[in-house]
Amino acid sequence: MKAVVLHAAGDIRIEERPEPPAPGRGEVRLRVTRAGLCGTDVSEYTAGPMMTPLKTRHPNSGVLGPVVLGHEFIGVVDSGGESFAVGDRVAAGAGVWCENCSWCRRGQTNLCESYWTYGLSADGGLTQQITVPEAMLHPIAPHVADDNAALAQPVAVGLHAVDRSRVRPGDVVVVHGAGAIGSFVIAGLKAAGAGVIIAVDIDDGRLETAAKLGADVTVDASSTDPLEVVRELTGSALADVTVEASGVPDGLSRVQRLTRRGGTVLLVGLPKGEVSFTANDLILREIDVMTTVAHVCDQNLPAALALLAERDLASLLVERVVPLDRVVEDAFMPLAGGTARGKFLVNPRELS
Structure with missing residues (x-):
């Protein structure tokens, strides 16, 4: 499968990557349908590594890059899962928390002592398939278009x-x-x-x-x-x-x-x-x-999806949806160059 891989500042490559592992207990495998780009991704591209573990292994995820970017993504359940069925559309919160530390017990899962994030601390959603914990996923209402649902994480x-x-x-x-x-x-x-x-x-x-x-x-x-x-x-x-x-x-x-x-x-x-x-x-x-930092997944992601079910924010904020293999030329470069006027989304299922 193809993925958008950050090797160093100014060095993003579209590479072939192995398919993700079969989901274990509490996990599902997704077919990614949309991934969003944000300022953090652009900063990693222009001046990184800042948050991505390209030189030093991440203490919580254990990953040492290169890293597949993408911490804003949605997808369709492909296999595995107890809370979701194959074919369900879901949005990912991207952050991973332990549930056991003092911060998690207080409900501050975004401050978990072992917190890490898909797409920044480990391989993320700018790819065609990914295996992730069910705990960070929430269902997308049937009438919400993919472009709108892809805004769930930043809305959260x-x-x-x-x-x-x-x-x-x-x-x-x-x-x-x-x-x-x-x-x-x-x-x-x-x-x-x-x-x-x-x-x-x-x-x-x-x-x-x-x-x-x-x-x-x-x-x-x-x-x-x-x-x-x-x-x-x-x-x-x-x-x-x-x-x-x-x-x-x-x-x-x-x-x-x-x-x-x-x-x-x-x-x-x-x-x-x-x-x-x-x-x-x-x-x-x-x-x-x-x-404020990040979001509390169980509270803010469902609220974001409820808001998106009421409002089409994509029509106001999304400038363009680009194919996966054109993400550098058609998205990262205009974002880094300051010529972008809105949000850029990536369709991993589309190749130019």
Whole structure:
């Protein structure tokens, strides 16, 4: 079978790989029908290894690369399984947890002490078949198209972020950075009943998409100070929740000035440099600073699939579906070059 294999930064190859092993107890083998690409995949391609174990064996998965990428994937059950039948369509959470450590017992499976991820810590879903644990799979509703269902994992990440933000119905929320993860957070905030969602970015296309996803107000920060917009909407109260999803080094300082006394700042984007902020202001105005990573599979993945059963997010977010053997030229290169305008999906069953 063919797979998309990362060997080093700038070195991705379409290779023949052996078929995955027959499923053992608690496992199923999937025929992958769609896989999504995200910023992490692109970072591994342009500057890796950052998360993939290409030089050092991963301590939890035990894998030493090269690595098949792809941590956003769906498929059809091909064999094995106790909870699913052959032919069932399922979405994968990609993360693997132990169920026994103190974090798992608290329900924080995304923080499991032995957590690892298909497509980053071990061979993932940018291939034609894969054997995975049943525990990380959830069923896809029959009427949900593959392109839409393929967004389940990143939507789950967005929903976990919304949970961590502690947003309440009616809250005024600012999302700073309306790129990939920011878009999924906006969709989650809309579903959670946020009062007014303000999307801030410097890209007109992203802001247009944000409005379609549910942002009530969009702000081009290259020409307008977001603080002026927030004050106009709230008076001196400012925003109840601010979400920093851009990853810029001064992102925290940018959003804290938009946050009301007693409000919440949620950090989503991963900065590449040191983060700057004014601690005294956070303390004296008693602003909570929260963080978020990945998702809690059993909670957030079913919620994501339920949201996708109600909304066709693919029509708003997916730019193109590419064949497996064209993924470098038609997906990784435009994403790395900054010319992509939306989400890229891969159809492993299609070859050019």
